[in-house]
Amino acid sequence: MKFLDKPFIPNKKVKLVLVDKRIPEDIENELKNKKIQIIKTCECTNLYNAIKYHPDIQICYLGENNVVVAPNVYEYYKCILKYYGLNVIKGNSFLENKYPQNIAYNVAIFGKYAVHNFKYTEKNILDYINKKNIIKINVKQGYSKCSICIVDENSIITSDYGIHQEVVKHNIDSLLIEKGHIDLFEMNYGFIGGSTGFISENELAFLGDITKHVDYIKIKKFLDKKGKKIVILSKNKLIDLGSIIPIMTRKE
Template identity: 35%
Template sequence: MKIAFVDERIDVEELKNLNTLNIKVIKVPKTNLTYDAVSGHPDILMHIFNNKIILHRDIDAAFLHNLESLNLNISLSQKSIGYKYPNNIILNGVSTSEFFIHNTKYTDGELLTLIGNNTVINVPQGYTKCSTAVVSNKAIMTSDTVIAESMKKFGFDVLLLPPGDILLPGLDYGFIGGTCGLIDEKTLCFYGSLDNYKYGNDVITFLEKHNVKPIYLSDGKLVDRGSILIVDTEI
């Protein structure tokens, strides 16, 4: 059984459509430790690597107890999340099977331990996961030029997207990584539709190249709600 972690502010239509995919949806509770726009974003509040979950250490106790009852592999961050950048990015790195991408000056120590022997790519961008959508273990989409060039050096196929045209309530615009998440190796779910994204055709072509199917949880514009994070469990 797959579990999808989503911002508790997920739209009713998005939640309904995600539930049809035979996925258990768990809403991540907001925190008052960081600013409201990202305060419920899973990619700010937690990190998943190899089905192991790191939660920010001040996570809601009832939420933590609920996850523990599901026998998930859970640990807590060493540091607390701060209100503003860079203190709210401690878990916002990108993990693939072989690489970890982040501004490691601010990466939480528990996360650095978790990624183990993965090759660490240090980049200036701290909102790394927000800025990056993983398409496969060798393909990403990002709006950050340094991330793009860094990963090309390691043989990644990269779609570099211009910033903008993504909604993020409370801020001017959001980022591609925060609009979506891989449900499995061949399925990428989006908050919103690529048909209503300025660069949607480029994304569709890129996904087709890598045999990944997009699923739209709503018909509107893309919305950055923090990445959809998936864990596989035996429940």
């Protein structure tokens, strides 16, 4: 296996992913049928129930072999991720229950851009972004990765109007969709970024049946235009599980 050079966007078929421990059995089986290994998250007891297992809340994969992990859950991930050869960096920001003390690692990094409310970004992540000269797009929405479905290095899908407004200023191709229509445990609704993730260079997997989404036709046309294939992992309604985070690809 080989580490992704950059976060979220693989260049080959994905072999290893990080997912919410509560992943439904049908989705887990679909991923395993595609010969994808799964690392399940642990519970972060400091967070509220809906997001306490979300990978994009607990960690930020920076690409290559570097991953920044919240100190609350560092011991758990250090053991598991070091086994695969990852450099597991202990984050400086301790996750707490209430917003914005739970968003430090929820950064959307794609291509030459990073989107977040940078007032609250964890220091190691911010240092990496600055060192790599990644363009910072500051937004009010701290749940940035949750809210952004990364399509390629210059394209996203989001239901957050504030994010949409900011990214288009940087000539990023952004598809704005209707809010809601995605489950998130006891919350009113979840987000498109949290219900998606790449499983190969051109296959975008959905945690549920995207055809049931009110904006499915718009989403399909947008992804077709970008050369991305939709992979539906369940016949049930879309669920926000804090993203599928690809970590490693196959060597072949």
